[in-house]
Structure formats: C-alpha cells, structure tokens
Amino acid sequence: MPDISLRRIALLGCGAMGTRIARAIDSGGINAVLTHVYDQAPERSKGLVDSLKTKPIIVENTHLLSSNNTNLVVEAASQDAVKDVALSVIQNKKDLLIMSVGALLDEAIFEVLADACREYGRSIYLPSGAIAGIDALRAVRGELESVTLTTTKNPRSLSGVPYIEQSGVDLGSLDGPAEVFAGTAADAVRHFPANINVAALIDVACAGGGSTKVRIVADPSIDRNIHEVRASGGFGSMIIRVENVPDPDNPRTSLLAALSAIERIRGLCSGGIMAG
Amino acid sequence: MPDISLRRIALLGCGAMGTRIARAIDSGGINAVLTHVYDQAPERSKGLVDSLKTKPIIVENTHLLSSNNTNLVVEAASQDAVKDVALSVIQNKKDLLIMSVGALLDEAIFEVLADACREYGRSIYLPSGAIAGIDALRAVRGELESVTLTTTKNPRSLSGVPYIEQSGVDLGSLDGPAEVFAGTAADAVRHFPANINVAALIDVACAGGGSTKVRIVADPSIDRNIHEVRASGGFGSMIIRVENVPDPDNPRTSLLAALSAIERIRGLCSGGIMAG
Numbered sequence: 001m002p003d004i005s006l007r008r009i010a011l012l013g014c015g016a017m018g019t020r021i022a023r024a025i026d027s028g029g030i031n032a033v034l035t036h037v038y039d040q041a042p043e044r045s046k047g048l049v050d051s052l053k054t055k056p057i058i059v060e061n062t063h064l065l066s067s068n069n070t071n072l073v074v075e076a077a078s079q080d081a082v083k084d085v086a087l088s089v090i091q092n093k094k095d096l097l098i099m100s101v102g103a104l105l106d107e108a109i110f111e112v113l114a115d116a117c118r119e120y121g122r123s124i125y126l127p128s129g130a131i132a133g134i135d136a137l138r139a140v141r142g143e144l145e146s147v148t149l150t151t152t153k154n155p156r157s158l159s160g161v162p163y164i165e166q167s168g169v170d171l172g173s174l175d176g177p178a179e180v181f182a183g184t185a186a187d188a189v190r191h192f193p194a195n196i197n198v199a200a201l202i203d204v205a206c207a208g209g210g211s212t213k214v215r216i217v218a219d220p221s222i223d224r225n226i227h228e229v230r231a232s233g234g235f236g237s238m239i240i241r242v243e244n245v246p247d248p249d250n251p252r253t254s255l256l257a258a259l260s261a262i263e264r265i266r267g268l269c270s271g272g273i274m275a276g
Numbered sequence: 277m278p279d280i281s282l283r284r285i286a287l288l289g290c291g292a293m294g295t296r297i298a299r300a301i302d303s304g305g306i307n308a309v310l311t312h313v314y315d316q317a318p319e320r321s322k323g324l325v326d327s328l329k330t331k332p333i334i335v336e337n338t339h340l341l342s343s344n345n346t347n348l349v350v351e352a353a354s355q356d357a358v359k360d361v362a363l364s365v366i367q368n369k370k371d372l373l374i375m376s377v378g379a380l381l382d383e384a385i386f387e388v389l390a391d392a393c394r395e396y397g398r399s400i401y402l403p404s405g406a407i408a409g410i411d412a413l414r415a416v417r418g419e420l421e422s423v424t425l426t427t428t429k430n431p432r433s434l435s436g437v438p439y440i441e442q443s444g445v446d447l448g449s450l451d452g453p454a455e456v457f458a459g460t461a462a463d464a465v466r467h468f469p470a471n472i473n474v475a476a477l478i479d480v481a482c483a484g485g486g487s488t489k490v491r492i493v494a495d496p497s498i499d500r501n502i503h504e505v506r507a508s509g510g511f512g513s514m515i516i517r518v519e520n521v522p523d524p525d526n527p528r529t530s531l532l533a534a535l536s537a538i539e540r541i542r543g544l545c546s547g548g549i550m551a552g
Binding site for chain 1: 388390393397402403404408409411413414415416420447462481484512515517521530531532535536538539540543548
C-alpha cells in the first residue's frame, strides 16, 4: 500500500532497456526522479545522461547506487549484475526491480535474497516481462497440475549458444521449426542465459523451484519472439501466447519487456486505480 | 513499496468469494488479520464469522467498515455496493480492493474515485480476476491498436438477462454456440451486470473508457466460462484464453477470480520477491 510521494530511482544498466526506462521516468509520466545511474561501459552511462532533461549522477561502481537516498534500484543489466549487487541493495534497505530474472533460478541466490527481504523489510519486484499472465499464474500456483512454456525464436537469436553447437543442430540450414531444447526452466536458464528470462519468471511465479517445463524452438520463418504458456489445474486451464516485436535498439530483447518494467515502476510510484 | 507490518483488513460481502478470501486470511498464509465484516444478509456474516478461528467484528452498516483502524477494505459484494461505499472508504484514508469492477465503467464514478485517490493518497486495487494478462495489457496500453474480449458461457449462466429476452434469442433451444451480444465494454456491463467484470477490468487496464470490444457467446456444450482476449499493436500481439472452473459455491463466479483476489491481498501484505 504505497504512499505517493516522489520516488527516487537508481538505474543499473544503460543499454536499450535501461535507456527506455530512464526516458520514461525523464518524460514526467512517472511520479519519480532518476537520481543515479551506472553502466560497466562508461560511455553508455554518459550517452544516456546526455540525452536526459533531468541529469542523474553517474556513480563509479554498482554499490554506490544503493548507498544514496534512493527508494528503488532498477536492474536492467545482466544476471551477473544481479548476483553482484542484489543483496547489498536489500541490505541498504532499498527495494529492487530485477529484469535479469534468470539469476533467481540459482536456488542459493533466491533463498539469500528472500531471507534478506524478510530481514530488512524490503521487496524485489519482477515485472511481467516479455510474457502476459504472470498475474494469473501466481494466483493459481497452489492449484497447478502442469505448466509448459514454448519459446520460438528466429535461429539468428540463438546463434553462438554453446549448447546448440554441441547438440549438432545446424541453425543455418533449418528450413522449418526445430526443437533445440526441452527440459526444465533451471536447465534452460543455464544453457540459454541471454534468452530465457521468461522461463525463469514463470518458474518463480509458479513457485516451481526450477522445474517448469520449457521447450525452445528455432524457426527461420519468424521475426518475432513467440512465448506460449499452457497451464492447467483445479482452476481450469489457460493458454497465453505472445508474439513480441524485438526492441529495435537491441533485437535480443522484446519491446514488451521494457514496457512491462516501465508500467511496474509507474505503478510502484503512484496511487490511484490499479488494474491487475 | 509496502512495509510489511501486519495489515488489518475489513470485508464487504460474505458470499462465496468473500468467504474464500476470509478463510485464506484466517488460515495464516497472509500477513494480515480480518478485523471487520459486513453483509446485507446478517445470517451470512454470522455464518462466516462462526466458521473462522479469529473472529472479526460484524458491523451494522458498510460505512463502519472503514471508520475503524483498518488498512484495506475488500469489496466482494456487488456493483451497487461499490457505488455505495467506495468513495467513503477512500475519504477515510483506507485502501480499497474491488472485485465488482463493472461499477467503474460508469465514467462519473471512475473519475470521482480517481480524484479521491489522488487527494487522499490512497489506492484502489482491481485484481486480475477471472482472466490472465492484465499485467501485460496494462503495460502495452499506450501501444494498443485493437483489443477484443470474447466471453463464452453456458446459456444457464445467462438466463433471466432482460437484454437476451428482448433480443428474441431462446437460450433453451440452442444446439451450438450463438453470439448473444457484440458491442462495447460499457454496453456489456450495462446489459450483463452480473456477468462481465472481466470486460470492465480489461477496459480499465487498457484505459479504454468503456470502448473495448466485447462479444458474448452462449454455448450449451460447455460447462466452463471461457474468456479469450486478442490484442495487437506496436508491441506485437497476444492471445489469452482462460477456461474457468466455476466456484462450486457460486457458479456465477469463477474459482480463479477468488484466487486472484487472495493472491493480490497476499502481495499487498507481504514484502519479498514478487513476480509480476
């Protein structure tokens, strides 16, 4: 039950997604001010800050993000960044919004962060990302009998993944859809770390402990990333299918993922009538 | 960014849904205590209170729910109850969770409540209800080109609706699916007040001002309420299809709707790692 004073936000990661988030805050549509930013590439943080009307401070290391008078740290960087900084954010009594959700499928990390949230009275927010229906999946998690995610991508988005190279699939010669992975969410995150935050998010929402079933399909005929979730149980059943336009500034990310982060931040910073 | 002290909750409506919510709080799985309840049928509030371990106080009118030291009032009663009590809850500086979302498609009511939330610094929460994907619809609402909801129900659930009787459709003689309504969410809520909170919720999430397209289909071959949302725009497209098992204690309501309310309340009362 948030009050609605102006929020102070720090941003970790100034790539395509971080830039969209920063601009949304800078545009004034969110009851917040961006106070500090960090990127491991200094020219990226500088480029972002130069483009903003209200200039945040560029800090020299990630830990300085949460040492300030900040309410919320937003991570839009990488799983490694989450592993590096998440605990200290919570220990500094800031809330944290995580986009690189895959990091949480490491059970030790999840438990440490969940414990820290309890101890320091803070929250970690995982926006609904490049999928829909995390709201309902979370609601039915006590009633779930099965949940499966099928992610279909153009082979270009999967090139250079060691798991595929070792499996002998020649992505360049596909002339139709081909399953390149079937297994648990935990294995999917391990083998496709840059591709599979949606699997991790669904698994956390369903309290699956990494066990959610995941299929990854390469299909040279598509240009969008398609995620399809099928879930059933005592509540009934649901099918959620999202065809995502890639972010033109970073084709490995979906536009919807950035939009979901912006909307989650907007909701956290506002009172009023909130659907969902 | 909620702190995580024990929340005090008041409940308006002790029917099937209110009872599920009350029992979930009473079971200890939510960091909250149910302090006050009201139902226009006194025997229902008494029946509920008798079944709970921690006994809330039965108040004598709706306005007493928010005159106490309560954090959140939960409405699980009717659109009329929302119209009667919502404004005074906000003016008493309590947050409000609304299940009878249809009431908000009356534009005057929506604006008065949105203004009151701003003035008193409070929030009105609308759980994702009997549908999935309100999270993503809200995120893309600035990019939406079209959104359509098709709701399919057994004709039994639609019997006695004046609009259908006037339209000349004989629900009893259908031998397959038949469209009984096509129009805007605002019209759907007007003609099917007891059936169509999902349409209202989608419309509020998409900031549609009542203009979301809605179809209602009667199909004697099904026993579940099916909601299918199709949305497209700059982000890509999504299809969300939920087949809902009716609540055995009130077949006009879906089990998922009660589960979504419970999960929303749980999230509001807890810190920790929150997906979606």
